[in-house]
Amino acid sequence: xxxxxxxxxxxxxxxxxxxxxxxxxxxxxxxxxxxxxxxxxxxxxxxxxxxxxxxxxxxxxxxxxxxxxxxxxxxxxxxxxxxxxxxxxxxxxxxxxxxxxxxxxxxxxxxxxxxxxxxxxxxxxxxxxxxxxxxxxxxxxxxxxxxxxxxxxxxxxxxxxxxxxxxxxx
Numbered sequence: 001x002x003x004x005x006x007x008x009x010x011x012x013x014x015x016x017x018x019x020x021x022x023x024x025x026x027x028x029x030x031x032x033x034x035x036x037x038x039x040x041x042x043x044x045x046x047x048x049x050x051x052x053x054x055x056x057x058x059x060x061x062x063x064x065x066x067x068x069x070x071x072x073x074x075x076x077x078x079x080x081x082x083x084x085x086x087x088x089x090x091x092x093x094x095x096x097x098x099x100x101x102x103x104x105x106x107x108x109x110x111x112x113x114x115x116x117x118x119x120x121x122x123x124x125x126x127x128x129x130x131x132x133x134x135x136x137x138x139x140x141x142x143x144x145x146x147x148x149x150x151x152x153x154x155x156x157x158x159x160x161x162x163x164x165x166x167x168x169x170x
Contacts, residue, residue, distance in 0.1 A: 007144045
């Protein structure tokens with residue numbers, strides 16, 4: 001039996017821009033995990049580029065995509081969800097598919113919803129590229145890849161997400 005664990009999921013702006021955010025959430029709900037906390041971060045209003053750079057820096061460091069990705073995430077909206085359940089990290093990672101959507105298997109979130117994304121995201125690619133070398137990975141969703149990274153990611157959001165009547169604290 002798998003161990004009960006937590007994972008953090010971020011439904012990214014390109015899911016919202018393409019009108020796929022509800023379908024992405026339905027796929028997550030079908031996993032049978034418990035939603036512990038969730039919050040919406042409105043477009044550009046809640047989290048500045050600098051904070052997204054801070055969030056992504058541990059995983060992508062100084063790669064050329066850091067600045068463009070930070071700008072794209074700040075443009076929002078995004079939905080942050082904490083899920084809990086037996087083997088939640090692996091269940092969610094399997095459901096979302098490979099990080100590079102064009103490598104994701106059919107039946108996964110990225111594998112099923114990636115076709116057409118290049119065209120749909122084209123206006124945004126131009127908007128967020130910081131240089132000719134910059135690449136932005138529009139991959140719809142983020143999920144923690146380990147309990148250690150869940151702890152780091154959830155602590156990051158605990159510091160910045162204001163608690164109000166519409167927010168469950170992460």
